[in-house]
Amino acid sequence: MLKFKRVWWFLSLALLGLVLSACGRLPAVSYPGLVADGQTVYMANAQFVYAIDLNTGTEQWRYPQKAEGGRMFYAPPALAGDMLVVADYSLPGAVTGLSLSGQEMWRFNGATGHFIAAPVVTGDLILAANADYALYALSLDGSLRWKFATDGALWASPATDGQRAYLPSMDHKLYAVDLMTGKSVWTYDLGAAALFQPTLAEDGTLYITSLSNEVVALNSLDGSLKWKKAINARLWTQATLVDGKLYIGDMNGVAHILSATDGTELETIALEQDGSGVVGAPAVLQDGLVFALQKADSVRGGKLVKLSFADSRKVILFTMPEDGKFYNGPMAAADVLMIGIVNGKTPLIATNLNGNQIWSFQPAK
Amino acid sequence: MWNELVVPVFTNILLFIYNLIGGNLGVAILLFTLLVRVLTHPLMVSQIKGAQTMQKLQTDPRFKEIQEKYKDDREKLAAEQTRLMQEMGVNPLSSCLPTLIQLPIMIAFYQGMTAALASTPLQLFDLTRHLYPWLLQIESLIPLNSRFLWIADLGQPERLHLSFLPFPIPVLTILVVVTTYLQSKLMTPPTSSSNPRDPSAMTANMMNLYMPLLMGWFAYSLSAGLAVYFVFTNLIGIAQYALLGRLNWSNLMPKKKEAGNSPSVEATQKKAEMTSSKPDKKPGKPSKSGRSGK
Numbered sequence: 001m002l003k004f005k006r007v008w009w010f011l012s013l014a015l016l017g018l019v020l021s022a023c024g025r026l027p028a029v030s031y032p033g034l035v036a037d038g039q040t041v042y043m044a045n046a047q048f049v050y051a052i053d054l055n056t057g058t059e060q061w062r063y064p065q066k067a068e069g070g071r072m073f074y075a076p077p078a079l080a081g082d083m084l085v086v087a088d089y090s091l092p093g094a095v096t097g098l099s100l101s102g103q104e105m106w107r108f109n110g111a112t113g114h115f116i117a118a119p120v121v122t123g124d125l126i127l128a129a130n131a132d133y134a135l136y137a138l139s140l141d142g143s144l145r146w147k148f149a150t151d152g153a154l155w156a157s158p159a160t161d162g163q164r165a166y167l168p169s170m171d172h173k174l175y176a177v178d179l180m181t182g183k184s185v186w187t188y189d190l191g192a193a194a195l196f197q198p199t200l201a202e203d204g205t206l207y208i209t210s211l212s213n214e215v216v217a218l219n220s221l222d223g224s225l226k227w228k229k230a231i232n233a234r235l236w237t238q239a240t241l242v243d244g245k246l247y248i249g250d251m252n253g254v255a256h257i258l259s260a261t262d263g264t265e266l267e268t269i270a271l272e273q274d275g276s277g278v279v280g281a282p283a284v285l286q287d288g289l290v291f292a293l294q295k296a297d298s299v300r301g302g303k304l305v306k307l308s309f310a311d312s313r314k315v316i317l318f319t320m321p322e323d324g325k326f327y328n329g330p331m332a333a334a335d336v337l338m339i340g341i342v343n344g345k346t347p348l349i350a351t352n353l354n355g356n357q358i359w360s361f362q363p364a365k
Numbered sequence: 366m367w368n369e370l371v372v373p374v375f376t377n378i379l380l381f382i383y384n385l386i387g388g389n390l391g392v393a394i395l396l397f398t399l400l401v402r403v404l405t406h407p408l409m410v411s412q413i414k415g416a417q418t419m420q421k422l423q424t425d426p427r428f429k430e431i432q433e434k435y436k437d438d439r440e441k442l443a444a445e446q447t448r449l450m451q452e453m454g455v456n457p458l459s460s461c462l463p464t465l466i467q468l469p470i471m472i473a474f475y476q477g478m479t480a481a482l483a484s485t486p487l488q489l490f491d492l493t494r495h496l497y498p499w500l501l502q503i504e505s506l507i508p509l510n511s512r513f514l515w516i517a518d519l520g521q522p523e524r525l526h527l528s529f530l531p532f533p534i535p536v537l538t539i540l541v542v543v544t545t546y547l548q549s550k551l552m553t554p555p556t557s558s559s560n561p562r563d564p565s566a567m568t569a570n571m572m573n574l575y576m577p578l579l580m581g582w583f584a585y586s587l588s589a590g591l592a593v594y595f596v597f598t599n600l601i602g603i604a605q606y607a608l609l610g611r612l613n614w615s616n617l618m619p620k621k622k623e624a625g626n627s628p629s630v631e632a633t634q635k636k637a638e639m640t641s642s643k644p645d646k647k648p649g650k651p652s653k654s655g656r657s658g659k
Contacts, residue, residue, distance in 0.1 A: 029486075029487060030485055030486040031487070152508050153508060170507065170508040171508065192504035192505075192507070193504075193508055195486075210504070211503050213504075234493055236490060236493070279490075327486070327487060327490060
């Protein structure tokens, strides 16, 4: 009897431990990372990377086929021709090359931190920014070309023009790194951690946001400041450049339209006035932008709001029921709008361009 | 309500301390833990006192007599127990109420600290939302300096890599297990019963054995900042008990086996009577529980 009680106690506490530690780790770590081609959307979410049919929302394959211990994926995968590059959130961070049918081709195990940012493919180089403070440049076979160390965790992907990588870091700096040598060309002190990928214009201007809630425009050639503009609200997004205008949504639910030339505020439009805030970059459509808005704290649900280029008219395209939250912007591919959901019944929903839901993805058990 | 109002208070205080001391999250966690334990110290004292009076009550021969006498009549048993409690001036809430008040404080503290570590994108997003802008500036706060002693990042599980060992050592996990075990052993009051079949003693033994393992598992799998908190709060708990003179060092010593290797309830009863502070038991009147134990 005593032995039975001891075993019962041990099992109960072990179960409690497992449940509580699982509660603290698996959900709500990051948001689903998405990338799409014309037919398939690839989603990194929790223990798997899924290939999902863009038209039907059905699962084509998943990587790995079975959950592997604590392995997790959140960084949006990157497409490199007929290869998909995925990066582990779990430790130690790995970068893996997959065929488009989900077969592992190679794996790089040299990083020691989380991969939060999407890998970027430029020419024959894969740029993978890791939270271990380093940017890893890999060949398309997964071999390491060079490694560039910064003084802070890297949570954002670099922008690149094919010659340099423009790398934002949590150490408050933006680094320009030569892609041939892996050496720093210039650095710029942003005064706050940068969490989102910079936007690089054709004329060589870099636009970057940071936790100081400023939009900064830099000359990519030498890192000199062109202009900076303070936004009087929190930003959880990068700047989106369309036809010489920068679009930035803030956490008060306001869209700011700035001149890309000098940062002058051209227009401010309240997308929503119920306490919702803009999260992530908007999806760019032909006739407008679609912003994702997260409802205020403790309230689940979210909205997709479209802002038209022609007359700055706003339309609520889609309202998500009180289930899960948006933490990142939507993505558009082949007339389908997709958005990842955190802690919802489904991690991904897709609508047509009018906001009518066409499918929701439910991973098979 | 809880996550939006209560937890952010703790997060902001912790990060305010972090700012105040020049940006060391490990030291801030230690100071904040100390602050919370000092503030809740009066509650702990009243909890100990309450537990002590409850223990006195349970070892009182009259209490046992009542239990035995009215074991088939629950209503009468409750009424008699209440009468005895009133007679002895025991408040049944005095031991559990302080615990109930402390519990949400500790939970909020724990959650506030987790939120402050902001080691994941979602945690950082929530942190930026919950910081009081009049108290803290996010741009100067992030990234947090989460290096502490040998720990590279308090937001990650801790492992010590030594060059001469092929595997990492979870030092904090070991410290959590040891300090939790010590704390639970040292704080367990001396039981009136040495009978291993006594349910309360058995529960205490089980908890003393398995709770350190459970806490160790948390320390192993969750962030190092939480493990630092576990270790320090255990040490403060031991220090608080030491200050109050309540540490029970005898629990760490190996127990002498009773004669016959199986202590009878009668022996237990005798021991309880000896430790009872109310020696008002009438002589020559054997207790019923003593007889029924045979």
